[in-house]
Amino acid sequence: MNELFEEEVRFNQASRPNWEEGAAHRNLITGYLIDLAESSGGRLCVLGAGNCNDLDLQKLSQVYSEIHLVDLDETALKYAVDFQAVSEDPSIHLHVLDLTGVGDRLAAFKKDRDQGEEELQQILALLSESRELDISGPFDVVCSTCILSQLILQVVHAAGESHPRFEELMVAVREQHFRTVLDLTVEGGAGLVISDFVSSESAADLKDVPDFQFTQYLSQLLSSRNFFHGVHPGLLYAQLKGKAPLAKLVEDVEMLPPWRWDLGPRQYAVAALRFRRCATG
Numbered sequence: 545m546n547e548l549f550e551e552e553v554r555f556n557q558a559s560r561p562n563w564e565e566g567a568a569h570r571n572l573i574t575g576y577l578i579d580l581a582e583s584s585g586g587r588l589c590v591l592g593a594g595n596c597n598d599l600d601l602q603k604l605s606q607v608y609s610e611i612h613l614v615d616l617d618e619t620a621l622k623y624a625v626d627f628q629a630v631s632e633d634p635s636i637h638l639h640v641l642d643l644t645g646v647g648d649r650l651a652a653f654k655k656d657r658d659q660g661e662e663e664l665q666q667i668l669a670l671l672s673e674s675r676e677l678d679i680s681g682p683f684d685v686v687c688s689t690c691i692l693s694q695l696i697l698q699v700v701h702a703a704g705e706s707h708p709r710f711e712e713l714m715v716a717v718r719e720q721h722f723r724t725v726l727d728l729t730v731e732g733g734a735g736l737v738i739s740d741f742v743s744s745e746s747a748a749d750l751k752d753v754p755d756f757q758f759t760q761y762l763s764q765l766l767s768s769r770n771f772f773h774g775v776h777p778g779l780l781y782a783q784l785k786g787k788a789p790l791a792k793l794v795e796d797v798e799m800l801p802p803w804r805w806d807l808g809p810r811q812y813a814v815a816a817l818r819f820r821r822c823a824t825g
């Protein structure tokens with residue numbers, strides 16, 4: 545496993561004991577997914593499922609006929625189904641893979657940034673291609689859960705924020721992720737892209753600010769540019785609206801109210817976009 549992915553595995557190990565703290569975050573996401581099962585039905589796919597501390601798998605398995613959990617970290621997925629006592633449930637499927645397809649190349653670039661233009665060009669070309677993922681898609685509902693900020697963090701670690709092509713790489717990773725979500729969603733199906741966008745590490749009051757001031761507090765953070773690279777909620781919305789290439793594939797795009805995710809020692813603010821993939825013909 546490459547060193548960027550080893551870091552993901554370490555993060556998953558460290559955040560594993562936060563089931564209790566994460567209850568509100570989990571209940572909200574599980575609730576949104578239960579609602580989507582009613583309107584879209586059948587088969588659910590979750591990208592970045594990891595420890596699944598944000599999914600109540602028992603409740604979800606009552607409303608979905610199949611649940612496909614996707615992550616690069618096999619130990620986290622196995623832990624999740626054991627911990628939630630669903631490892632024998634035949635409707636739950638685990639898929640261990642790198643969703644970007646360029647993780648190893650990014651890790652190699654991190655080790656040797658002198659690899660230069662040609663390698664970057666190849667990474668960008670791979671990110672722009674459609675990826676066939678062997679995970680029995682498409683699905684009625686696809687949920688990306690707090691993986692996007694991690695994918696972008698891998699670019700930060702690989703290239704460094706001051707690299708002249710950092711922005712281009714970051715945009716390519718974000719666009720690829722949204723394309724992946726849509727490619728995996730059946731026509732007429734639904735998508736839910738959830739992303740953490742700032743943490744108490746840079747926003748110390750995140751935990752304590754009262755609910756009625758939360759939205760205003762987040763606006764202040766965003767306007768002072770205090771958010772993770774590439775995941776400003778407005779930018780996420782812009783991936784599916786207006787002249788964005790993917791906008792014509794989706795309808796009913798809505799930004800859900802932001803919420804707090806308590807990860808024990810750290811808190812995150814989280815944004816979510818819900819949409820429907822257009823049914824053609």
Ligand SMILES: C[S@@+](CC[C@H](N)C(=O)[O-])C[C@H]1O[C@@H](n2cnc3c(N)ncnc32)[C@H](O)[C@@H]1O
Binds near residue numbers: 591596599616645647
């Ligand atoms: C912040 S965690 C998500 C939290 C998780 N849903 C939970 O509540 O336990 C992000 C997840 O994305 C996974 N991940 C990061 N990069 C990935 C990639 N390139 N392909 C597949 N999974 C990836 C990590 O292993 C991690 O489990």
